[in-house]
Amino acid sequence: MMSMTCHNLDFGARVLDLVAVGSSSNASIERHSVKSHGKTFTSKVYGARRMVCSRQNISRTRVFSRNTSQALFDGVGERTAPVLDLKKEAKIPISLAKLFEVVADDLQTLNQNLQSIVGAENPVLMSTAEQIFGAGGKRMRPALVFLVSRATAELAGLNDLTTEHRCLAVIIEMIHTASLIHDDVLDESDTRRGKETVHQLYGTRVAILAGDFMFAQSSWYLANLENLEVIKLISQVIKDFASGEIKQASSLFDCDVELEEYLLKSYYKTASLIAASTKGAAIFSGADRSVTEQMYEFGKNLGLSFQVVDDILDFTQSAEQLGKPAGSDLAKGNLTAPVIFALEEEPKLREIIESEFCETGSLDEAIELVKQCGGIERAQELAKEKADLAIKNLQCLPQSNFRFALQDMVVFNLERID
Ligand code: IPE
Ligand code: IPE
Ligand code: MG
Ligand code: MG
Numbered sequence: 001m002m003s004m005t006c007h008n009l010d011f012g013a014r015v016l017d018l019v020a021v022g023s024s025s026n027a028s029i030e031r032h033s034v035k036s037h038g039k040t041f042t043s044k045v046y047g048a049r050r051m052v053c054s055r056q057n058i059s060r061t062r063v064f065s066r067n068t069s070q071a072l073f074d075g076v077g078e079r080t081a082p083v084l085d086l087k088k089e090a091k092i093p094i095s096l097a098k099l100f101e102v103v104a105d106d107l108q109t110l111n112q113n114l115q116s117i118v119g120a121e122n123p124v125l126m127s128t129a130e131q132i133f134g135a136g137g138k139r140m141r142p143a144l145v146f147l148v149s150r151a152t153a154e155l156a157g158l159n160d161l162t163t164e165h166r167c168l169a170v171i172i173e174m175i176h177t178a179s180l181i182h183d184d185v186l187d188e189s190d191t192r193r194g195k196e197t198v199h200q201l202y203g204t205r206v207a208i209l210a211g212d213f214m215f216a217q218s219s220w221y222l223a224n225l226e227n228l229e230v231i232k233l234i235s236q237v238i239k240d241f242a243s244g245e246i247k248q249a250s251s252l253f254d255c256d257v258e259l260e261e262y263l264l265k266s267y268y269k270t271a272s273l274i275a276a277s278t279k280g281a282a283i284f285s286g287a288d289r290s291v292t293e294q295m296y297e298f299g300k301n302l303g304l305s306f307q308v309v310d311d312i313l314d315f316t317q318s319a320e321q322l323g324k325p326a327g328s329d330l331a332k333g334n335l336t337a338p339v340i341f342a343l344e345e346e347p348k349l350r351e352i353i354e355s356e357f358c359e360t361g362s363l364d365e366a367i368e369l370v371k372q373c374g375g376i377e378r379a380q381e382l383a384k385e386k387a388d389l390a391i392k393n394l395q396c397l398p399q400s401n402f403r404f405a406l407q408d409m410v411v412f413n414l415e416r417i418d
Pocket of ligand 1: 136139140193310
């Protein structure tokens, strides 16, 4: 029996015995390299998408036990092609609320807990936590934790989420939020989630301390889960954030930056946490190593696709739509996928970027060149390629509403740039 001392967290959930955690005795964590990537991309043919979450009588939130593993693969409604054809299908935009419907109760509990646990002992930290958690956010990472937890719990015959699953979701959102607070300091962003950033309101020193506090607090909760494999997995993520931010800061305005380096930086900054979230959830379900590894790959590929989409949106959306400053990546010299692709086509772009936009109007000219040279379209192909891999990684899971919601999340991300 694992003892849980997740202080201040009252999830009202029963602590369950965890079934044997995969091969937890072999606690070494493989580092998952981002594979090198060719410069041309083939558009994948996606299969049909179906709005599983909008179905009537959807089975809500509770995982049910079945006697045989085969039973898990039956009866939840057949989904033939697990991948999506965004072009061919008549599109029904996926709403996030629909997507998360199957874990809505889990997310509600999470939201109640989030604000109460951060910095309760210090009024300044309390205010910063209120500011950033209260501003909203999609809660995509905890939703992923809940969806993978429930999808894999079925495999292991668990009939509900464990306290460990629920703690993991809180820890992951805290880590994500801490990384955003620090990222906004480094990017000198004034708005986040449509509201003023922590450093804008309270100053840089408070923002750094608040971010540090959240990282430390999450480490404390993590340690209390007493699962060495998960502790190692998530600790590495916190290290990866710093590696990613340093990598980004040290290659500003560098027009020789390669796609592989960009993907590695994106892995450090974004995909590593999402991969750890999905793998951690599967570990706490007691899933086999083959499944936990596939869940890691799923999170990594979704995370990479997500970051590429975020980088495209920085070119195509307004600050109002984004809830954070638009067009600032290129202005700050952060050369993302659309720029890297456009640089292959247009030598003039290099000149403008290397001059660090010293001439009036040169930033607008560079943005226009990126768009004209097909930088956005090629980045879109890259995002789709990673999304396709993510969908394939889900094939190890039994068909369930939770797996379908995971598939739809991959599509939802791509539809942001449609
Ligand atoms: C923002 O992540 C940071 C990136 C990885 C691009 P989200 O877009 O998930 O941020 P919130 O939590 O919804 O605000
Ligand atoms: C991802 O990078 C953010 C973190 C992982 C902290 P970005 O710098 O692109 O995120 P946004 O655009 O500021 O949300
Ligand atoms: Mg940023
Ligand atoms: Mg961004």
